[in-house]
Amino acid sequence: MDRYRLAFGHRWVQGAGLFLAALPLIAADSLWIPPYEYPYADVLSPAVYHQRRQQLLRSLGPRSLLLVVAAERHLRNGDVYYPYRQNSWLWYLTGIPEPNTILLLSSEGIQVQEQRVHALAFIPERNPRHERWEGARMGPVEAERLLGITALPRSAFDSLLLQILATTDTLYLLGLPTPLLRLPVSGRPFSIEQQETEWLRERFPQLVARRGFPPLVQLRAQKDTAELRLLRRAIAITGEALQALWHTARPGMSERDLQILLESELRRRGAEDVAFPTIVAAGPNACILHYTNGHRRIADGDLVLIDCGAQYAGYAADITRTIPISGYFTAEQRTLYNIVLEAQDSAIAACRPGVPFALPHQRAVAVLERRLRQLGILDTGSNVRHYFPHATSHHLGLDVHDVGPTDTLRPGYVITVEPGVYVPPGSPCDQRWWGIGIRIEDVVHITDNGAEILSAAIPRRPEEVEALLHVNRP
Ligand SMILES: [Mn+2]
Incomplete structure (x- = not known):
């Protein structure tokens, strides 16, 4: 905000001297x-x-x-x-x-x-x-x-x-x-x-x-060719920015440092804005679903959950990746990461026209429930919703949670597939799982006979993620 404006824009009484002095200038420029x-x-x-x-x-x-x-x-x-x-x-x-x-x-x-x-x-x-x-x-x-x-x-x-x-x-x-x-x-x-x-x-x-x-x-839910092009661009920008971030993220940086880096990479690549407030949540903060505080200094061994999206020509990307800041997943982190990945693969495999909108979510829940039970994290007394409290899919378009029917998947729909597992400290399970929060989110376009992952170019397998984290490390 410039002081010039404050002087004789809205507070012109205070700046009356300057205002009068500037009168000839305004008159000359008024055309x-x-x-x-x-x-x-x-x-x-x-x-x-x-x-x-x-x-x-x-x-x-x-x-x-x-x-x-x-x-x-x-x-x-x-x-x-x-x-x-x-x-x-x-x-x-x-x-x-x-x-x-x-x-x-x-x-x-x-x-x-x-x-x-x-x-x-x-x-x-x-x-x-x-x-x-x-x-x-x-x-x-x-x-x-x-x-x-x-x-x-x-x-x-x-x-x-x-x-x-x-x-x-x-x-x-x-x-x-x-x-x-x-x-x-x-x-x-x-x-x-x-x-x-x-x-x-x-x-x-x-x-x-x-x-x-x-x-x-209904019309907004079924994306036309122009929209698909803009969504692809928003997602590509977001993927490139995420990978640039992985090359520079280090223990000792704050969550805010990562957010600023990411958002500058988004804008450098043509995003006019973020599509929603960026979530960078390290360690147990990842168990807070829409965490935006940003103050935590990222410690060696932390997982960092990054949920972000460029806004490009009005269109929103919405991608989540979870990375181990030290460059390697611990055994517990890898175990939970792999079951979230399995849940996501299973949900994506269910995406096709004509099936219930809720089917990918049901598939993800089934995998998580089975695996968490096998690990002893979920026992007979607890509910999978304690560890996975949100839905798997929403429409994506001009709005990050875009409008659209949620009865049946139809060709042209663009939806997210984003299962997660979050173990808040104090959960009724072995302490070694406490404080781990993981979400993996991709964007799927329902086609005439199946589905296309619009964010397929953004690595999500654990060994790919680790390799990218090591690009600039000795
Ligand atoms: Mn989302």
């Missing part, structure tokens, strides 16, 4: 609009977005309207915002990265000048004064040019919507902010959705408003 560049290195062709919208329009009944609201900007503190990320619904259907945007998909079409359009975006117009502070933004003109969607200024939305709703029977709402807030003083619940539907009911009694649109969930 300059910085050139717009799309913020992501990979721009999909307008035809891809067009096809997705067309496919969705086919599922929209007569006199129906789908309204998608952009993600909110979130205040971090003071006048500083968190980095903005578009919500995945709007991103999927338009590629527009701007807040305060609204998309309408209409079964009947909307009259815009001489043409009738079925997809219409509303985007705030460009503003040279704001763009001096915040950088160039996409306006309606840029959206039409780069993304091929008919776009109007956001200011045209309110009156146009009232006209359209008068002839609409069903309205599907997507992307509304936080569904339920609890007001901090009174403790009363406050629902944005409820406020909106009440407003609609008063004005448009004929209208049925629904939250969500299931055909879009």
Whole structure:
């Protein structure tokens, strides 16, 4: 954050002298609009977005309207915002990265000048004064040019919507902010959705408003060619970064050191961000499933669990590897590592179209249950969920836990397969297993007749992992 801005941006009273001194400068520059560049290195062709919208329009009944609201900007503190990320619904259907945007998909079409359009975006117009502070933004003109969607200024939305709703029977709402807030003083619940539907009911009694649109969930679950390309890239970047990390990771480094190294490798390779907060958990911390504290100094003999993913053109990778920092697994670590690997192999072998979504998980649990029992870690009184408390698979796409049906696996689905074994200290088993936490996570694409491991290039067999850890060691 620059002090210049603080001086006469928001706190301009304090900086009034500087503000007045700068007036001629502002006046002279007020005509300059910085050139717009799309913020992501990979721009999909307008035809891809067009096809997705067309496919969705086919599922929209007569006199129906789908309204998608952009993600909110979130205040971090003071006048500083968190980095903005578009919500995945709007991103999927338009590629527009701007807040305060609204998309309408209409079964009947909307009259815009001489043409009738079925997809219409509303985007705030460009503003040279704001763009001096915040950088160039996409306006309606840029959206039409780069993304091929008919776009109007956001200011045209309110009156146009009232006209359209008068002839609409069903309205599907997507992307509304936080569904339920609890007001901090009174403790009363406050629902944005409820406020909106009440407003609609008063004005448009004929209208049925629904939250969500299931055909879009199905569509997002079945990845198209463009998405598969971006997912492959996100996964390749993540794999390269992980291997670079293995070449440098040493005992004595902190978990945070490893996280920073990994994330810089991700970004150097083209990731615009991490897809979720990176997990680097050493020793017993690996038994905490979403550990992000980062303070532990990694001791000789620790296993380090790294669960990470690049975000590339909006798409998430999600890969977990568990490595022995000293370069070799101990006997106990290797034993548990191999049963997690066996569980993963068995789960991956179950991935094919037409089987229940839960089948890979059931296969993983069966292996872990059998092996943990053989090792005496699991006895008759304990449950495998104590050592494996999470699910094996989730959809992966624009969201790291992507939307998608969880009844049956279908061609085009991209899911994770991530069994684990975690033995928190104090568990009801021999102490030699205590503090070991292992997860191995790969990404599987369900094809027409089987499955393809999208992350197959990232080594996971114990001897491959050990070999990579020794690349730069004497
Ligand atoms: Mn995952």
